[in-house]
Amino acid sequence: MAGKPSIVFAHGLWADGSCFNKLIPTLQAERHEVFASQHGLDSLESDVACVNFTLNHVPGPIVLVGHSYGGTLITKAGTHDRVGALVYIAALAPDEDETSQEQQDKFPRTPIFEHVDVADGRVWLKPSSIPHFCGDLPEAEQKLVLATGAVPVADLFNQQVPGTAWRTKPSWCEWRLEGLPSWRMRNSTGVLSWCGGARSGRTHATPTPRAASRTTRPGEHCCAPGRARRDSGPRLAALPVFDGPEDLSEGVDDYLHGESA
DSSP, X not given: OTTOOEEEEEOOTTOOGGGGXXXXXXXXXXXXXXEXXXXXXXXXXXXXXXXXXXXXXXXXXEEEEEEETHHHHHXXXXXXXXXXEEEEEEEOOXXXXXXXXXXXXXXXXXXGGGSEEEETTEEEEOGGGHHHHSTTSOHHHHXXXXXXXXXXXXXXXXXXXXXXXXXXXXXXXXXXXXXXXXXXXBOHHHHHHHHTTTTBSOOOEEOOSXXXXXXXXXXXXXXXXXXXXXXXXXXXXXXXXXXXXXXXXXXXXXXXXXXXX
């Protein structure tokens, strides 16, 4: 895989690294080394440490990709010297003095929180949550999501560790009209306002119907790392429209090797 940048994924809540299993084969076929962090949602500190362990194992330069709460993780771990670019897929991107929950509270509460149980200090999805989380998947895969996803500690979004990588690393975001700015956000007006503010250079919203879109719409997300390109400064900019997985390799190489406009 010499000459090809590596790609590392960071998952969100009620998931694990296997949630990217429909994206990874395409990237591997393009001769990228690809890993997904397997963090346990036990604490923000331990989750960031897990992403860092993965970055230590993977050769640089690395495009670090976060979905949902994974955006918080790449914001913190993305200061790693092997990381060349960040890609946020419907993800949180808190500032240095902001927790995930503080950013989340700027947007309307979504229906999925009417379908959770808090027990033993963890937040568990009820079966009734599936239409709000991964309703586009076949029924058998929906059951797997419910059975295998990591269960977060109840105060995870209120925890804080240092690091705001998008202030110093080129960063791109893919925002969703029905899943913004993380899988929990469904208010497009609010998120476009956020995305157009201090953290962004330009905006582009692409519709997707479900929270777990990294599983249900892999073709679009597969292009996201490939659209990470060189930029003039640290900004959280929006990804362009994606044409299909075939764009991935060329786009990643263009960014990391300085060939894109």
